[in-house]
Amino acid sequence: MYKCALVLAAGQGKRIKSDLPKVLHKVCGKEMLKHVIDSIRNSGIDDINVIIGKGAELVKERTQDRNVSYSLQAEQLGTGHAVQCSKEFLQGKKGVVAIFTGDTPLIKQSTVERLVEDHINNKNAATILTAIVDDPTGYGRIVRKDNQVLKIVEHKDCNEEELKITEMNSGIYCFDIELLVKALDKLNNNNEQGEYYLTDVIEILKSENKVIGAVVTDFEETIGVNSRVQLAQAEEILKNRINLKHMENGVTLIDPKTTYIGIDVEIGKDTIIYPNNILEGNTKIGSNCLLYQNSRIADSTIGDEVDIQSSVILDSKIGDNTTVGPFAYIRPESTIGKHARIGDFVEIKKSTIGDGTKVSHLTYIGDAEVGSDCNFGCGTVVVNYDGKVKHKTVIGDNSFIGCNTNLVSPVKVGDNTYIAAGSTITAEVKEGDLAVARAKQRNISGWVEKKGLKK
Template identity: 40%
Template sequence: MPSLPARRDPFARAGGGWVATVTVAGVVLAAGKGTRFRSDLAKVLHPAAGRTILRWVLEALRPLELDRVVVVVGHQGEAVAAEAEAAGLPGLRTVRQDEQNGTGHALRAAVDSGALQGAETVLVLPGDVPLLTAAPLRALLDAHDGHGTLLTTELDDPTGYGRVLRDAGGVRAIVEERDATEEQRGVREVGVSIYAFAHKALAEALHRLSTDNAQGEEYLTDVVEIMAPAGVGAILIEPGEVAGVNDRVQLADAGGVLRRRILERLMRDGVTVVDPATTYVAPEVTVGPDAVLLPGTHLEGATSVGAGATVGPGARLVDTTVEDGASVTYSVLLGARVGPGAKVGPFAYLRPGARLERGAKVGTFVEVKGSVIGEDSKVPHLSYIGDTTIGRGANVGAATVTVNYDGFEKHQTVIGDGARIGSDTMLVAPVSVGADAYTGAGSVITKDVPEGSLAVERGEQRVIEGYAERKRKRMAGDDAAV
C-alpha cells in the first residue's frame, strides 16, 4: 500500500466557522437511473421539499468549503450535470460514467479523469441522501486517519443494505445483501455509502475491484475489504441522518422530514406556523418574525414574507414578496410584490409583475398582471387589471376590465390618484383616466378621461310594455304547432 500523509486535523475553526486544513475533494455518485422510481426522470432530479434530491446533497457539502466537488453523472447526464452546476459550489466539476457498471466503477471514473488531482483526502457520498447534513460529514473527516473511514448505522430491518463485518481489529468488509450468507444477513450494522479515503490508497484499491459477485458489477463496498489490512475506521450515526431514497414512498417520507426541519427553524426564529402538517415552505424562502402562516400555505421559490405578515389559509406564493404587516388569504401569487399593510384575497390571482403599494387592496376574484396598484387604492371584486398603473387612493368597481390586448399587442392603462371607476367599466387601452375622475357604471371607455371629469358611455334604455305576455303567447303557439 502507498504511504499515508501525516495526520492533520482536516478542519479548524476560523472566523466562527470551519475551514479545511488539508486538501479534501468530494465525490457525489449520481449516475444511476433509480429503477424503483418507475420514472423517465433520473432519481436524483426528483424534487423533495423544494429542491431536487441532488441539490440537497450538494447543499450538505457547501458548509465544508471543500477544495473541489466532483459529481459523477451517467443516466440523463446532461440534465444531472446542469442541476449540479446550478448549485454554484466553488470548484464543482462533472465527470461522465459512460457505462453504468457499479458504484466502484463510477468512483473510478472520477479518479481516472484527473478531476481529483492534488487532493489528499476523497470524501465519497451517494447522490440520493437528501436528509444528509454537514455535521456527520465533518465528523467523518475529523475522525479519518488512515486509508479509509466510513459512516455506518444500525437498523432494526437492514433489508437491502450492505452489512458491516467486523473483527477485533475493526471493520474488515462490507458485504452486499445479495452476496451475504444467512449469518451475515443477521447483522444490523450497515454501510450508508459515505466514506473518506486517502486518495492514493483509493486509486490503487479501485483498480483491484472485480465483477465476481451476484450483480456482476464493481462494488465500491469491496474497497473496504481491500483496505482492511491497513486499517479501516467507522463512525456509527443515527439512521435518520443518512437515509437514502430508493422509491417514491421513501421520497415522500424524506420530503416530510425536510419540510419539518424548515418549519421548526422558522418557528424557533419567531414565526407562527399554525398547522405544520399542512404548511409547505421551500428552503430558500425567508419569513420575518411574528409572521403567521395559516393552514394550507405553500411558499415556494425565492418568496419572502415580512415581519407581522399573515399568509393563508389556502395560499400559494411563488417568487413573491409580502412586506411587513400585509396579508394574503386563499390566493395564488406568482412573481408578485405585496406592499406593507396591503391585503390580497380571498380568491385573488396575482401574476408576474403585479405590485401592490402600501395599504392597497386586491379582493375577491380579481386578477392582476404586470400592474401597479397604488397606495391605499382598492380593486375589491371581480376585475381584471392588466398592464395598468393605478395611482394613490383610487377605487375600481366590481367587474371592471382593462382591455389591454388588441389581438396583436398589449397596451397600457393609467388610472390617476383618487379616480373612481364605476362597476362594469371596460377600459380599452391605451387609455388614461385622470386624477379624481369618474367613469359611469357599465361604460366602455375608449378615450382619455380628463382630471376631475365624469365619463359615461351607455346606450339609451328602452322599456317595451307588455313584452312578457306577448312572448308567452308566441311560445304557446309554437308549442301547439309542434
C-alpha cells in the same frame, strides 16, 4: 486542506418507474440532487463533481444553477465504476474527497462537516458514514475491532455473528484522494453482478494497513430514495424537519401536518400559518403575517403584517400591511404596494399596484402600472391584449375606476380622475377629468306587451 466532493447521479432508478431521472424527483419542492449539492456546498466544499448517466442532459439542465462540474458514466457498472468515471476530475489533486449519492436528500450540512472533520483529524485513508438501525436487513454491516473498521460485509455474505451487527453502511464516504485513485485501479468485477463496487476500495485500503474510520449519524439522514413510497417517506421527514425549524424560530403553525414549506423559504417571527398552505421556492414571508387556509405562495416576497386568504401568489412582491384574497390570483412579475387591498376573485398579471390602492373584487389588471390610493369598482377589466400584442395601461394616483369599466390598452388615466361605471375607455383621461364612455339609456314604452312577452 483542499476538499472536493463527488455525487453519484447516473442511474435512472427503475423502481421509481418514471421517465424522469430519479435524482430529479423533488422533496419539499427541490430536486433530491440539489438537496445533496446544497448540503455539501453549505458545509464549505465548493468543488463538486456530479457523475451523470441516464438523462444526463436533463440533469445538467436542472443543476446548471449550482455551479458544479460533470463526469459521464455511459454504462452503469456499479458504484466503483461511477467513481472511476471521475478520475479526470480527481487526477493530480491532493486532499480529501467526500462521496455522496444523489438520492439521499436528507443528509444534513452538519453531518457533512462532521464526516470531513473526523476524516482529517484522525488522518484516515477512508471514513465511512454509518448509522445504527434496529433492523439492518439488506444493509452492509460495519465490522469493527477496537473501534477501528475492519471491513464492510454485505448482508447476503454475513455470518451468524455479523448478522447481529446493527451498524450499517450508508454508502457515503470520505477518502484521501491519492489513495482512492490508486485503489480504483485495483478494482475488479469478479462478482455475480459483474460490477465494480466502491466498498471494495475499503478492503483494498485495509489490506494495505491503512486506517479506516467511521462516523455514526441518524439513520433517517442516510435514507436513499428508490421508489415512490420512499419518496413520500423522505418528504414527510424533511417536511417535519422544516416545520420544526420555523416553529422554533417563532412561527405559529396551527396544524404542522397540513402545512407544506419548501426548504429555502424564510418566515419572520409571530407569523401565523393556518392549515393547507403551500410555501415554495425562494419565498420570504415577513413578521406578524396571517396566512389563512388554502393559499399557495411561490418565489415571492411578502412584507410584514400582511393578511392572505385562500389565494395564489407567484413570483411577486406584496408590501407591508396589505391584504390579499380570498380567491385572489397574483401572477408573476407583479408588485403590490403597502396598505393595499387585493380582494376576492381579483387577478393581477405583470402589474404594479401602488400604496393604498384597493382592488376589492371581480377585477382583472394585466400589464398595468397603477398609482397609489386608487379605487377599482367591481368588474373592472384592463383589456391588455389586442390578439397579437400585449399593451400597457398607466393609471395615476387617486383615481376612481367605476364598476364594470373596460380600460382598452394602451391607455393612460391621469391623477385624480373619475371613470363612470360601465365605461369603455379607449383614449387618455386627463388629470381631474370625469370620463363617461357608454351609450345613452333609451326606454321604449310598451315594448314587452307589444312583443307578447308580458306574463
